[in-house]
Amino acid sequence: MNMEQERSAVLKLSVHNDAVLSEQGPHCPGSETLDIRHFGEEESIVRPAVTDMRFPEVIFPTSRVARVAGVEKVRELVVEHHRLIWHSPLQPIFGSNEKHFWKAVELTADFHAEVCGGPKLYTERKGHPHLRERHFPFTIREKDRELWLDLYIQALRNVAFPLEVAEEYWRWVESLSIRMINRRTTFAEPVRVPFSRIAEQLA
Amino acid sequence: MNMEQERSAVLKLSVHNDAVLSEQGPHCPGSETLDIRHFGEEESIVRPAVTDMRFPEVIFPTSRVARVAGVEKVRELVVEHHRLIWHSPLQPIFGSNEKHFWKAVELTADFHAEVCGGPKLYTERKGHPHLRERHFPFTIREKDRELWLDLYIQALRNVAFPLEVAEEYWRWVESLSIRMINRRTTFAEPVRVPFSRIAEQLA
Structure with missing residues (x-):
């Protein structure tokens, strides 16, 4: 087998079957692009650097929400x-101690109230929330976030959250929640759920 | 509390305590940079988009390795x-059926032999390896990859792999293995292990 045949063989290995996969699902990032690099008389296939998940920008609510x-x-x-959440498949992520759970929920409520323009209860007690870091011990898949968001829509409806400020609140939690994903099970970027898609369910 | 005070409060929430954390460990990506965006008379903190893990380029071995x-x-x-691996803490990732395990190892050996310039046994039987996708069902943390690499160094030594081609083989597995990580437990980019750091252990 000469060099050209070898090169074709590896290229086939790396490219041809991706084309087949593309009919079934998304590619591994970077699998589409391959370079050839020369080392003296030898040549190598090079798969370029890519990044995994993208964390989109997070727009915090304005203090209008609290007002x-x-x-x-x-x-x-x-x-x-x-x-x-406590009555959903997400419950195991939150542990088995319901008393500890509700204590943590109070802190979370402090944090959300503060971000929305309320008193700085959270910062005074805990400092920076370090949300992604704090979630590392718990396995959070893309699907877990999707259910978490579904339950948020239900909660917004159940408490009759004022529609006037629901959009900026939603924009924050929807984007921020992507940063909690720490277990990848798909190449696909996390699902985005714009407010326009949920507005009808809240009205 | 006026708008400027509010802005300072949220900025403090988002910036000040990061500075404290930076003495303890790495930042959440993007936590250092914050913008202010105006919505009419209101203003929001905006945390810019960032990416999670970077998959560095993968340089495949040349056919010199097989030669x-x-x-x-x-x-x-x-x-x-x-x-x-079978006698290491990584064993549970590979399941409990040792017969299935060794069957899969044969396929992996086909793949490595082919990539290094050997016959196209793997491609003919399986097509594209889809490595990251194939590993999604198994939880692979940054630390698991580090142990996997340690065991590779031991294996290279145990089989007296020719030093002359060990570098280009290592360069491939070391970079490719980063793409198998699917459970993040830290903000830090995965550890890089250049060949220069292991060469002494192989000699």
């Missing part, structure tokens, strides 16, 4: 969301 | 590596 909805409504929303 | 080391030596290396 319009009220800090108590934000807290009520967080509690309702977690009540739904 | 110099021989296809049988490449196969022997893969078998030895997996013998070490």
Whole structure:
């Protein structure tokens, strides 16, 4: 087998069957592009550097949320969301101790209230939330986030969260939640759920 | 609390405590940079988009590896590596059926032999390896890859892999293995292990 045949063989290995896969699902990032690099008389296939998941920008809510909805409504929303979580397949992620769970929910409610323009209860007690870091011990797949978002939609509806400020609140949690994913099970970028897609369910 | 005070409060929430964390460990990607965006009279903190893990370029071995080391030596290396894996903490990732395990190892040996310039046994039987996709069902943390690489160094030594072609073989497996990580437990980019760092252990 000469060099050209070898090169074709490896190229086939790396390219041809990707074309087959592309009918079934997404590619491994970077699998489409291959370079050839020469080392003296030898040549190598080079698969270029790529990145895994993209964390899109996170736009925090303005303080209008606390002014319009009220800090108590934000807290009520967080509690309702977690009540739904506790009775969902996500429950194991949150441990078995319900008392500890509700204590953590209170802190989360402090955090959300603060971000929405309420008093700085969270920062004063805990400092920076370090959310991704804090979630590393728990396995969070793309699908777990999707269910978490579904339960958020239910919670927004259950507490009748003011529609006027639901969009900027949603924009924050929807984008921020992507940064909690730490277990990849697919090449695909995490699903985006724009507010326009959920608005009807809230009205 | 006026708008400027609010802005400072959120900035403090997002920036000040990162500075404290930076003494303890790496930042969440993107946590250092924050923008302010205006929505009418309101303003929001914006955390820019970032990416998670970077998959560095993968330079495949040239066919010199098979010519110099021989296809049988490449196969022997893969078998030895997996013998070490079977007696390591990585074993549970590979399931409990030892017969199935060794059958899969034969396929892996086909693949490595082919990539190194040997006969196209793997491609003819299986097509594209789809390595990252094939590993999605198994939880692979950064630390698992590090142990896997340690066992590779041992295997290279145990089979007396020819030093002359060890570097280009290592360069391939070391970079390719990063693409198998699917469970993140740290912000840090995966550890790089250049051949220069292991050469002494092989000599």
